[in-house]
Amino acid sequence: MVCRRLKDMTSFIVMDVLERAQEMERAGESVIHLEVGEPDFNTPEAIKESAIEALRRGDTHYTHSLGTPKLREAICAYYSKTYGVNNFEPDQVIVTSGTSPAFLVGMSTVLECGDEIILSNPHYSCHPNFVRFLEAVPKMVRVYEEDAFQYRPEAIKAELTPRTKAILINSPANPTGNLLEPERMAEIADLGRLVMSDEIYHGLVYEGRARSILEFTDNCIVYNGFSKLYAMTGWRLGYLIVPKYMVRPIQKMVQNFFISANSVAQAAGCTALTDPSVREDVQKMLETYDRRRRYIIPRLREIGFGITVEPTGAFYVLANARRFTDDSYKFAFEVLENAKVGITPGVDFGSNAEGYVRFSYANSLENIKEGLNRLENYLNGRGR
Numbered sequence: 392m393v394c395r396r397l398k399d400m401t402s403f404i405v406m407d408v409l410e411r412a413q414e415m416e417r418a419g420e421s422v423i424h425l426e427v428g429e430p431d432f433n434t435p436e437a438i439k440e441s442a443i444e445a446l447r448r449g450d451t452h453y454t455h456s457l458g459t460p461k462l463r464e465a466i467c468a469y470y471s472k473t474y475g476v477n478n479f480e481p482d483q484v485i486v487t488s489g490t491s492p493a494f495l496v497g498m499s500t501v502l503e504c505g506d507e508i509i510l511s512n513p514h515y516s517c518h519p520n521f522v523r524f525l526e527a528v529p530k531m532v533r534v535y536e537e538d539a540f541q542y543r544p545e546a547i548k549a550e551l552t553p554r555t556k557a558i559l560i561n562s563p564a565n566p567t568g569n570l571l572e573p574e575r576m577a578e579i580a581d582l583g584r585l586v587m588s589d590e591i592y593h594g595l596v597y598e599g600r601a602r603s604i605l606e607f608t609d610n611c612i613v614y615n616g617f618s619k620l621y622a623m624t625g626w627r628l629g630y631l632i633v634p635k636y637m638v639r640p641i642q643k644m645v646q647n648f649f650i651s652a653n654s655v656a657q658a659a660g661c662t663a664l665t666d667p668s669v670r671e672d673v674q675k676m677l678e679t680y681d682r683r684r685r686y687i688i689p690r691l692r693e694i695g696f697g698i699t700v701e702p703t704g705a706f707y708v709l710a711n712a713r714r715f716t717d718d719s720y721k722f723a724f725e726v727l728e729n730a731k732v733g734i735t736p737g738v739d740f741g742s743n744a745e746g747y748v749r750f751s752y753a754n755s756l757e758n759i760k761e762g763l764n765r766l767e768n769y770l771n772g773r774g775r
């Protein structure tokens with residue numbers, strides 16, 4: 392028997408698409424992957440080198456349960472330099488094996504059974520599953536294409552109850568690639584509830600700039616990690632920044648459940664944040680993502696997808712596919728089987744993204760071009 396809490400957990404549909412695509416590839420077919428939310432770049436050399444040095448040096452032991460002091464100081468300095476915030480100290484940073492476990496830790500700290508947390512609809516697919524796993528309730532607030540899929544603070548306010556423990560924001564967002572305007576962030580902070588801010592796509596911004604929730608309030612938990620900006624998905628390194636009163640309770644949880652994050656990955660994380668050559672590598676990746684973004688948006692519009700507000704962050708476009716379908720799940724698999732292009736159905740990100748599909752441009756321009764040519768040919772022949 393599997394426990395009740397797992398019964399409600401939805402699968403991560405993008406992984407279902409990817410697994411089917413891989414099955415097709417094993418059978419000898421060529422598939423273009425525009426579904427995966429993972430940098431196609433390898434980790435910058437200096438980061439890899441520092442991991443090798445760490446191994447040689449003997450950094451092969453458990454670290455402090457909250458993370459190495461060096462990395463926690465580097466994260467603190469990075470936030471201070473990037474956002475001009477000085478409202479937290481290194482001992483409020485807790486290093487985890489990726490941002491995903493940080494969600495589990497952060498949400499477990501504040502959510503009692505039956506408590507509520509505000510999420511946007513659409514949202515990152517995994518967010519509500521952490522909430523439900525803790526037997527709390529994700530309260531979905533719809534966000535709309537014409538608003539660049541940003542929260543309307545008044546819509547959040549209408550959903551607040553005495554059981555609302557937190558409001559989750561994610562800017563730049565997965566799946567939309569849009570940023571939340573600072574005015575809206577300020578209004579959300581002013582609602583007086585704990586704000587949980589998933590800042591994993593910070594740095595991957597092509598126009599404007601991402602703002603940290605720490606610029607607006609201390610009553611917050613920041614989630615961040617190294618997977619996206621530094622192309623370090625496989626290293627499993629992330630962190631949370633929390634108010635002081637949460638540190639000791641979280642420390643007990645981390646000591647019991649995880650002991651510490653990976654020692655070698657933590658050494659590499661310090662290099663990611665401080666090495667000038669990494670900054671140059673990141674800049675090159677950014678320029679490359681931006682070239683792809685500038686290509687994919689007009690091409691998708693030409694093919695017939697709707698993009699009202701151009702996304703300016705992360706590496707996603709959530710495109711309106713209503714001209715072709717009102718069943719995004721069926722459509723994504725139809726496109727995969729016929730055009731041999733992997734895309735993610737909007738429903739993976741919530742009911743309000745039905746009729747949309749997500750394109751990831753974390754693939755080479757050459758592959759993106761080929762993928763969109765295939766898609767266009769297929770859709771032209773399909774009839775609408």
Ligand SMILES: Cc1ncc(COP(=O)(O)O)c(C=O)c1O
Binds near residue numbers: 428489589618629
């Ligand atoms: C919005 C968002 N948050 C968190 C994560 C997970 O990141 P990590 O690799 O650090 O666990 C992802 C991964 O796709 C994401 O899109």
